[in-house]
Amino acid sequence: MLTLSKNLKNAVFVPRLSHRAFAVHSNPEVAYDSNKKTETNKLEKTLAKFWEKVSVAKNDDSHFVIQLDRKSIKTPLGFEMKIPPSKKSLAFLLENEWKSLPSLQIKPFQVPLTSLTSRCIDLEQAQLSSDKEIKAKVGDLSTVKNLLLRYLDTDTMLVFSPVEDCDGELRKEQEKCYRPIIKEMESFFSKFADNGEPVVFTFLDCEKSGLIGNSQTEHTKAAVLKYLDSLSVWDLVALEKAVLVSKSFIAGVTILRNADYNDEFKLTVEELARLVTLETVIQTARWGEVEDTHDVDKVDIKRNLASAAVIAFKEKN
Numbered sequence: 001m002l003t004l005s006k007n008l009k010n011a012v013f014v015p016r017l018s019h020r021a022f023a024v025h026s027n028p029e030v031a032y033d034s035n036k037k038t039e040t041n042k043l044e045k046t047l048a049k050f051w052e053k054v055s056v057a058k059n060d061d062s063h064f065v066i067q068l069d070r071k072s073i074k075t076p077l078g079f080e081m082k083i084p085p086s087k088k089s090l091a092f093l094l095e096n097e098w099k100s101l102p103s104l105q106i107k108p109f110q111v112p113l114t115s116l117t118s119r120c121i122d123l124e125q126a127q128l129s130s131d132k133e134i135k136a137k138v139g140d141l142s143t144v145k146n147l148l149l150r151y152l153d154t155d156t157m158l159v160f161s162p163v164e165d166c167d168g169e170l171r172k173e174q175e176k177c178y179r180p181i182i183k184e185m186e187s188f189f190s191k192f193a194d195n196g197e198p199v200v201f202t203f204l205d206c207e208k209s210g211l212i213g214n215s216q217t218e219h220t221k222a223a224v225l226k227y228l229d230s231l232s233v234w235d236l237v238a239l240e241k242a243v244l245v246s247k248s249f250i251a252g253v254t255i256l257r258n259a260d261y262n263d264e265f266k267l268t269v270e271e272l273a274r275l276v277t278l279e280t281v282i283q284t285a286r287w288g289e290v291e292d293t294h295d296v297d298k299v300d301i302k303r304n305l306a307s308a309a310v311i312a313f314k315e316k317n
Helices: 003-011 015-021 039-046 085-099 112-128 132-138 141-150 165-190 218-229 233-246 249-258 269-276 278-287 294-312
Strands: 054-058 064-068
Touching: 054 085, 064 085, 085 112, 085 294, 112 132, 112 141, 112 233, 112 294, 141 218, 141 233, 141 249, 165 218, 165 249, 165 269, 165 278, 233 249, 233 269, 233 294, 249 269, 249 294, 269 278, 269 294
Parallel strands: none
Antiparallel strands: 054 064
């Protein structure tokens, strides 16, 4: 497990925290400008509603904007929160997210879409800017891609438990569920491989190798990186969120493939949530859930995967 992931739980609350996903963790001395006058920063400081009406409007370039009392919301870096025309559903879900906020004590789990949308926009704008300080705050695309790529080595769906774990039930279920998905993903990434050489994932078999670690081949990494280079910033942020919450690069890519109308490979959020928590699912089925722990974690992972799916979703032309 990457050491970065420990603090990434803080990436959900308001958008300014989400920007720490990579850049700020790699450089702790970089401080975020929380004094910039934006709606999201004001919300975090006051923890109270300061508006009466939330609405969705279209600007001059046909993008959707979320408005509080007719004033457009801005991201933590001060950019207008503009939603592409292809993401109309996201715009209205953002409107609902702000309408549903209570008057006091805003909770982290109540603004996941605002957080992710702000990261998309600020990361996108940072790549167009020559300001090194802005890039240091939100990260650069190459850093994001390379850090995400590392999750493929320790992917939840590429680690197989010892045969006797949970009386053999866990390994049996992993073999049944993971193998077809691994094969499908190998075929998918082979399309991005050089010289037509197929991609074959390496996996960790704890029955034979214990916990010695796992690493993908350079050929596999090159193909996957080529795929990452093909993604938009919005898709990359959706992938980032899904991978970090599930500890599975494969699960994150599945979220993106779900949003592709031309891709026949589909898994629901519920199915994905079960797959990436398979050990917990089997253990709790045998011994029961710990109240306020397993049940909360189950809902949390579904919420985060669903948020990533919404960010990735595009309206059909």
